[in-house]
Amino acid sequence: MKNLFLVVLTLLAFNAFAGSNQVAEARFKPEQIAKFAKDVEKYAAKQGARAFIIARVGQPQSKLPKGIEFTHTAxxxxxxxxxxxxxxxxxxxxxxxxxxxxxxxxxxxxxxxPVDFFWGAYDLKAGIIIPTPELQTKIIEVITSGKNQLLHNPKYSLIANPFNSQYQNCTEHTLDIINAAIYQTTDKRQLKANAREYFDPQRVRVSGFKLALGGLFADGVTTRDHKGKVKTTSFGSIVRYLEKYELAGDTHIFRG
Known part of the structure; x- marks a missing residue:
């Protein structure tokens, strides 16, 4: 029973690792967060970024599955x-x-x-991907036209499968916006087909037993949209995707 309790606690922490809640308690002084947020903005502006992908970390690295460094992407x-x-x-x-x-x-x-975004961060660390200027223009068009709202699936899963539309998490939504910009479509079937063809997702290295328990004890964790090995979208997998197809002008880990 003790081991089961520890597994449940692990899964609840795993569910929290998303860091994808809007409201979180600050771990740093407001002036520290404000300075870090401004420094991130200055870095992006210095690179000439009109649009960029940004990530934060919401849990200690020791609590995150192998290969996952950030917990929220936007x-x-x-x-x-x-x-x-x-x-x-x-x-x-x-x-x-x-x-x-x-x-x-x-x-x-x-x-x-930016200050809101980093308010509940566990560390003052940001992942930054600055797409090529052409892709930035297309991403901005997707967002300013409201097409990003057409890509939203309100059914949330922390480990959503990026190859179907059954569930969605923050990083998959970011990927969907990027692909809508690249392929100039909001057709979800086409976007998922293109993702299956060109995008290499992140393997989630947590036991199936723990993942199954997660679905029982924590909302937002399910494997119902997966077959076989559990894979999801991560900040790192988006970095690799854009670099592979020469669509990233700059990638950087920014630390306070």
Whole structure:
């Protein structure tokens, strides 16, 4: 019984590793988070990024499955932002898919900003992929036209299979936006067919027993959309994908 309890705790931590909830308690002082967020923005701006893929880490590395370094991925777009006093400023708006804090099996699309994005980060570390200028333009068009909303599946699973549309997590949603930009379509069947042909997902190296228990004890963990080995989308797999097809102008791990 003790071993079963430990496995359940492991799965609950595994479910939390997504770091894909919008609201989380800050581990750093607000001024530290604000400085780090601004430094990330400055780095991206210095590279001339109008749109880039950004990732954060929400759990200790020791709790993450092998090969997974970041727990939440989204897309940042240089935009005109209206601040609390009504003033308009230029900066990066971050387009996220966030897991629902109360119903872990559901998600919503939320736009926030770098300080919000890193507020609940476990470490002040960011993954950054700056696509080629042409791909940036296409990604921006997908988002500003609202096509990213057509790609949203509110049925959330932490380990969603990127090759079908049964469930979706934040990183798969990011991949779907990227592929909608590359292939100039929002047809989900076509996007999934193209993903199966060209995208190499991340193997999730957690035992099937633990994953099965996760589905019993934690919302947002299921293997129903998988056959055989469990594979999902990760920040690292997106890096490899874009580098393979020469669609990444720059990739960088930024540390505070």
């Amino acid at each position: 897309i940042a777009v240089y935009s005109q932002i209206t601040v609390d006093n009504g003033e308009k400023v230029n900066g990066y708006a971050i387009h996220n898919l966030y897991q629902d804090g109360e119903n872990g099996g559901e998600s919503a699309l939320v736009t926030d900003y």
